[in-house]
Amino acid sequence: MDAPAIETHDLRKEYRGRAVVDGLTLVVQPGEVFGFLGPNGAGKSTTVKMLLGLVLPTAGTVRVLGGSPANPAVRARLGFLPEQFRFQTWMTGQEFLRFHGRLAGLNAGELRTRIPEVLEVVGLGGRGHEVLGGYSKGMLQRAGLAGAILARPQLVFLDEPTSALDPIGRVEVREIIERLRSQGVAVFLNSHLLSEVEQVCDRVAFVKAGRVLRQGTMRELMGGVLPLDVRVDTLPPGLLDTLSRLGELRHTDTNTPGRASVELWLQREDAIPAIARAVLDSGAQLYALTPRRPDLETMFLDLIEDTPEASRRPQLQNGQAARA
Numbered sequence: 001m002d003a004p005a006i007e008t009h010d011l012r013k014e015y016r017g018r019a020v021v022d023g024l025t026l027v028v029q030p031g032e033v034f035g036f037l038g039p040n041g042a043g044k045s046t047t048v049k050m051l052l053g054l055v056l057p058t059a060g061t062v063r064v065l066g067g068s069p070a071n072p073a074v075r076a077r078l079g080f081l082p083e084q085f086r087f088q089t090w091m092t093g094q095e096f097l098r099f100h101g102r103l104a105g106l107n108a109g110e111l112r113t114r115i116p117e118v119l120e121v122v123g124l125g126g127r128g129h130e131v132l133g134g135y136s137k138g139m140l141q142r143a144g145l146a147g148a149i150l151a152r153p154q155l156v157f158l159d160e161p162t163s164a165l166d167p168i169g170r171v172e173v174r175e176i177i178e179r180l181r182s183q184g185v186a187v188f189l190n191s192h193l194l195s196e197v198e199q200v201c202d203r204v205a206f207v208k209a210g211r212v213l214r215q216g217t218m219r220e221l222m223g224g225v226l227p228l229d230v231r232v233d234t235l236p237p238g239l240l241d242t243l244s245r246l247g248e249l250r251h252t253d254t255n256t257p258g259r260a261s262v263e264l265w266l267q268r269e270d271a272i273p274a275i276a277r278a279v280l281d282s283g284a285q286l287y288a289l290t291p292r293r294p295d296l297e298t299m300f301l302d303l304i305e306d307t308p309e310a311s312r313r314p315q316l317q318n319g320q321a322a323r324a
């Protein structure tokens with residue numbers, strides 16, 4: 001089996017005696033999309049810099065792709081899209097990629113085939129001859145992403161990769177990330193767009209003040225529960241009893257004539273077919289069975305709620321009141 005894409009143990013970074021990364025232990029597997037989340041100043045960028053070998057840890061160990069990030073052979077297999085990329089605005093898109101490709105060790109033949117390929121992947125096909133100074137913010141972000149994946153890295157760090165993109169661009173970046181995953185590439189994603197992280201990440205870690213507060217799959221973070229919304233036309237006698245044997249009945253709404261909805265919390269996804277059968281056997285019409293993904297934003301706010309900012313936060317929707 002391949003070495004983990006990222007493996008840190010008790011990683012620590014101090015600036016002037018203050019720990020900004022404080023005992024970070026993480027494992028990210030090849031082909032895994034890992035979301036690294038936390039409020040401003042949590043130590044995310046410092047962690048990424050240590051993983052890239054740009055900042056030396058004060059203590060602890062870090063291995064990427066089975067080796068040291070200080071090793072040039074390891075670095076050649078890493079891709080990085082920083083949030084604040086300083087582009088050489090006088091270069092064309094192609095020149096920029098050629099420059100980065102050469103730094104990553106690609107030869108002239110590889111660059112000739114790979115540059116048009118990545119420009120196409122990021123949605124800049126046919127625009128590579130234009131100077132970066134004339135690109136829009138979204139185009140620059142796409143060019144940066146092209147640079148990050150150009151040398152076919154095995155591990156890619158993406159820092160806020162869609163902050164300048166419109167909704168279509170965001171979907172495209174999600175598709176690029178999914179394609180990377182299917183090719184066995186690990187992606188370390190840092191984004192404040194939690195709904196986006198929710199949709200694409202296999203696992204997430206929440207960090208605050210340099211420490212991991214919680215990490216796991218979305219399901220694990222929810223305590224292993226899968227909420228399911230069931231929409232039917234009516235609730236015949238006995239159906240609620242049957243459903244409550246298949247999952248935990250959390251909420252029932254029969255206020256709209258001709259419509260009823262039930263929220264069930266399941267322990268196992270494979271209870272869903274039995275729920276569909278129970279509805280049909282009861283004689284009701286089934287309109288929807290919707291597994292609900294846990295809401296990362298609510299989890300995030302809950303976890304960081306003891307910050308001073310959080311105690312000033314107004315009441316949240318869906319009954320999620322901020323506890324001071």
Ligand SMILES: Nc1ncnc2c1ncn2[C@@H]1O[C@H](COP(=O)(O)OP(=O)(O)OP(=O)(O)O)[C@@H](O)[C@H]1O
Pocket residue numbers: 015020038039040041042043044045046047
């Ligand atoms: N070179 C440095 N010298 C001194 N302090 C630093 C240095 N780099 C970062 N810090 C401090 O470390 C803490 C963590 O910073 P870091 O940039 O890693 O946070 P972050 O989670 O990436 O934040 P953001 O979401 O705002 O980008 C901050 O308090 C920052 O001021």
